Amino acid sequence: MINTISEYFKFYYPKIEGLLFGANDIAPPINQALQNLPSVEPNNLPLSLEPREVVIIGSGPASYTAAIYAARANLHPLVYEGSISENSLPGGQLMTTTRVENFPGFPDGIDGPTLVENMRTQAINSGAAMLQETVVEADLGQYPFVIQGEKTHQKALAVIVATGASANRIKIPGAQELWQKGVSACAVCDGSLPLFRNHHLFVIGGGDSAMEEALYLAKFASKVSIVHRRDRLRASQAMQKAVFANPKIEIIWDSVMSRINGKNTVESVVIENSKTKKETTYEAAGVFFAVGHTPNTAFLHGQLALDANGVIQTKPGSTETSIPYVYAAGDVQDNVYRQAITAASSGCQAALQAARALELSQQNKVAS
Ligand SMILES: Cc1cc2nc3c(=O)[nH]c(=O)nc-3n(C[C@H](O)[C@H](O)[C@H](O)COP(=O)(O)OP(=O)(O)OC[C@H]3O[C@@H](n4cnc5c(N)ncnc54)[C@H](O)[C@@H]3O)c2cc1C
Numbered sequence: 001m002i003n004t005i006s007e008y009f010k011f012y013y014p015k016i017e018g019l020l021f022g023a024n025d026i027a028p029p030i031n032q033a034l035q036n037l038p039s040v041e042p043n044n045l046p047l048s049l050e051p052r053e054v055v056i057i058g059s060g061p062a063s064y065t066a067a068i069y070a071a072r073a074n075l076h077p078l079v080y081e082g083s084i085s086e087n088s089l090p091g092g093q094l095m096t097t098t099r100v101e102n103f104p105g106f107p108d109g110i111d112g113p114t115l116v117e118n119m120r121t122q123a124i125n126s127g128a129a130m131l132q133e134t135v136v137e138a139d140l141g142q143y144p145f146v147i148q149g150e151k152t153h154q155k156a157l158a159v160i161v162a163t164g165a166s167a168n169r170i171k172i173p174g175a176q177e178l179w180q181k182g183v184s185a186c187a188v189c190d191g192s193l194p195l196f197r198n199h200h201l202f203v204i205g206g207g208d209s210a211m212e213e214a215l216y217l218a219k220f221a222s223k224v225s226i227v228h229r230r231d232r233l234r235a236s237q238a239m240q241k242a243v244f245a246n247p248k249i250e251i252i253w254d255s256v257m258s259r260i261n262g263k264n265t266v267e268s269v270v271i272e273n274s275k276t277k278k279e280t281t282y283e284a285a286g287v288f289f290a291v292g293h294t295p296n297t298a299f300l301h302g303q304l305a306l307d308a309n310g311v312i313q314t315k316p317g318s319t320e321t322s323i324p325y326v327y328a329a330g331d332v333q334d335n336v337y338r339q340a341i342t343a344a345s346s347g348c349q350a351a352l353q354a355a356r357a358l359e360l361s362q363q364n365k366v367a368s
Pocket residue numbers: 057058059060061062063080081082083088089090091092093094096097099100101102103133134135136162163164165166167180184185186189190296299329330331332338339340341343344
C-alpha cells in the first residue's frame with residue numbers, strides 16, 4: 001500500500017528524466033530512489049494507485065495559485081506542468097513576456113519568468129509536487145478520474161484544469177523575430193510601455209477584441225490603425241460606434257499586413273490592399289494581434305462543456321464545470337479578462353471549492 005508521496009515516487013519513478021519534485025521533505029527520498037531502485041517503465045504504472053486528492057493540469061498563475069491553496073489545505077496536489085515543446089512552455093504565457101507592471105505587490109514591476117518562478121517556488125514550499133509532463137488524456141467519465149500524462153498517469157478525486165489559452169498569431173514575416181519587441185497580443189499588458197507611447201500602432205483583427213485593443217491603445221498612441229481584411233467589421237455595433245468616434249483610430253479596409261520590419265524593435269510595417277495588391281509602407285512602433293485566443297482544451301476531447309468561444313464553461317461566479325469535482329481556472333475558462341491576477345484569483349477559488357467539495361463528500365461518507 002502506498003501512503004505518501006515519497007513512497008509513491010520512490011516506487012514508481014526511479015528513472016524519469018525531467019521529474020521535478022515537490023515539497024522539500026520529499027526531495028531526499030527521490031534522490032535516493034534515483035540512485036538505488038531498479039528501472040520501472042512508467043508506461044506500465046498500474047491503475048490501482050491510491051488516488052491523489054487533487055491533480056492540477058497546467059502551469060501559470062492559475063495553476064500555481066491553486067497548488068498553493070490546495071497544498072495548504074492538506075490536499076497533496078500534484079501539478080502536471082506540461083513539457084517543453086514548440087507549442088508549450090511550463091510556466092505559461094508570462095514566460096514569454098519581459099515586464100509585468102500590473103500584478104499587485106511589485107511597485108516597480110517584475111519580469112514575467114521571475115513572477116512565475118516565485119509562484120512556483122511558493123507552491124513547492126507549500127507542499128505541492130510538480131511533474132514537467134503534458135497531460136495527453138483525462139478520463140473524466142470514471143471516478144476517481146484518471147489523468148494520463150506523457151509518461152505517467154494518476155488517479156484523482158478532484159481535478160483543476162488550468163491549461164490556459166494561446167493567443168492566436170498570424171504568420172507574417174518579421175513577427176516572430178520582433179515578438180515582444182513591438183509585436184504583442186495583449187494591449188492591456190503592454191500598451192502603456194514607453195516603447196509604444198506617442199507612436200503609430202497597428203491592430204490586426206475585426207472583432208470586439210480588436211476594437212477593445214484599439215480603444216485601449218488610443219490612450220497612449222499618437223495614432224492607431226486597425227488592419228482588417230474585409231470591408232466590414234465583425235465587432236458589435238456598440239464597439240464599432242466607439243471606434244468610429246475616436247479621432248485617433250482609423251481603419252485600413254480590405255488589407256493584410258505583409259511584413260513587419262525592424263532591427264531591435266518594430267520600425268515599419270507593409271500593408272497590402274487585397275483588392276488592388278498595392279503595398280504601402282508605414283512607420284510603426286507596434287503591432288498588436290487581436291485575432292482570438294485558443295483555449296488549451298484539446299486533451300479533454302469534449303468531455304467538459306465549452307461556451308461559444310471555446311472556453312470551458314463554468315457556473316456563474318464559480319469554477320465548477322459540467323462535471324462534479326472538476327474545476328477550471330484561468331484563461332482556459334475566461335474569454336474576457338485574461339490577466340495574471342484574474343487567473344490567480346480563479347486558481348484560488350478552484351482550490352477552495354475542491355477542498356470544500358472533498359470535505360463534504362468525506363463527511364457524507366462518514367454519516368452514511
Ligand atoms: C506576451 C504576453 C504578455 C502578457 N503580459 C501580461 C501582463 O503584463 N499582465 C497580466 O496580468 N497578464 C499578462 N498576460 C496575460 C497572462 O499571461 C495570462 O492571463 C495568464 O498567464 C493566464 O494564466 P493561466 O494560469 O490561465 O495559464 P497560462 O499562463 O496560459 O499557462 C497555462 C500553461 O499550462 C500548460 N499546459 C497547457 N496544456 C497542458 C496540458 N495538456 N498538460 C499540462 N500542461 C499544459 C502550458 O505550459 C501552458 O502554457 C500576458 C500574456 C502574454 C501572451
